Amino acid sequence: MDVGTILQFTLDVLNLGSLYALMALGLVVIYGILKLVNFAYGELVMVAGYTLYLLNGSPLPWLIMALVAVCMAVIGGITTDLVAFRPVRANSLTAMLITSFAFSTLLQNAALLFISPRARNVPLPEIFTQSVTMLGVIIPVRNLITIASAFILLGAFTLVMKRTVLGMALRAAASNFTMARMVGIPANFIITVAFAISGLFAGVVAMLWLGRIGAVVPGIGLEPLLVAFIACVIGGMRSLVGAVVGGYLLALIDVSFNYALPPDLLSFRDAFTFTMVIVILLLRPSGLIKGPDTGKRT
């Protein structure tokens, strides 16, 4: 294998892994605290996507449009909490699971009804279609943007979680929610913050994801949700680090099969990937990285 191929492979893994890691973090930040998979998570990606679509043709610079779209995903996340979760939180976990399904379906149907079942192109800046050549390898600039955005966001998120009292409170709530309340951390507030962060990740993922696929459809959230879920399961549902590790690992598996499988097997790539996931889970049933061991909720 020559240097060029190695560079290409590495960048492909980092690019895809960055997206996967962000998707997974957005899911696990809520799971950690509520012990609940938010099935409406993918729809936050959709909300950001359609916001960008609706802003098409506005005189705003793209970066501002993207910022507005990300903000809408954050607002969407907070709304999910206030509308779908808070009212039923005192009830069973099952009730929350069902409302999260319902909310997801509701948002998708709203998009189908009010916009269109067909794909809609979103505005993208020119830079997303440009590429640079390095060591004889053509590298799309959007891949570099994806990797850089993810690193910056992961770095900032780590700082917030480690250095601020709010970050500590989020970690404490994820490890023992009842005790967190008994030191004075308000439950409603901390959960809403978690949903806002989840929305932030979904929004950024949406921008980067749309940079690859160029158009938004009502079902756009399914793949990010699925990917995030698998990455979290591999990495360990209870650990933020696990989500990131799981994201990059899943990308490594995906990209490796892309490179290694003969063309006529390539369409079965997902089957191979899932087989790998099952093998990992057989070896490490609770994921690669163990999180805090208590699982207490509200």
Add this chain to the structure above:
Amino acid sequence: MLVVENLVVRYGPVAAVKGIDLAVGENEMVSLLGANGAGKSTTLLAIAGAIRPHSGRILFDGADITGMKAEKAVAAGIAMVPETRDVFADLTVRENLLLGGFIHRRRRAACEQEMESLMTMFPVLRERMHQPGGTLSGGEQQQLVIARAMMARPRLLLLDEPSLGLAPLIVNHIFELIERLRRTGIAILLVEQNATKALQAADRAYVMSLGTIAMSGTGAEVAGSSDLESIYLGRSG
């Protein structure tokens, strides 16, 4: 300062606390004793707002705080050290302490100062400052959760079996610390199974049995009572 009236707490159909009355005065140290399963922890959790009582009233400084959320109870001045200790295992000692002062977080300097003075009282914590809480020994964890509760600068401290599972020498140390905390002017409601030590330290004591108060009085009265043993063994007092 704290008045509990006819408190009933249920877990599903089963009542764990069946209508108890108790009170803790300003700067008073009160022990709540009783055999395993008597309902002591449940009582404390209800006062701290972690469990919703079924009926009865809890008054703090005359205000009705029955069924108040746990986070509100802390702000009202009640801090809890649960029996399960519950250090935030993957947070460092320092982070655990900072979170203890969560309700005062906007006054960061005051929090740092409070932490500093607690360090003097709990020197082991200073040595372990940047270690994850979960790596501490049992006795150190107990000191950490007590110090963490004190970071909220409570007026009433609820302590649930601080001696549980600790070696006798460490138990003595913990009781000395509790004595010193008390001299800072706060009120303490101390739950213990270890009756001898708790009665020595307490101004007054209540003894619970099967969800009711079976006996109460000053520390010496309860210690001298001939019924104490039989109550512990679960016979009616």
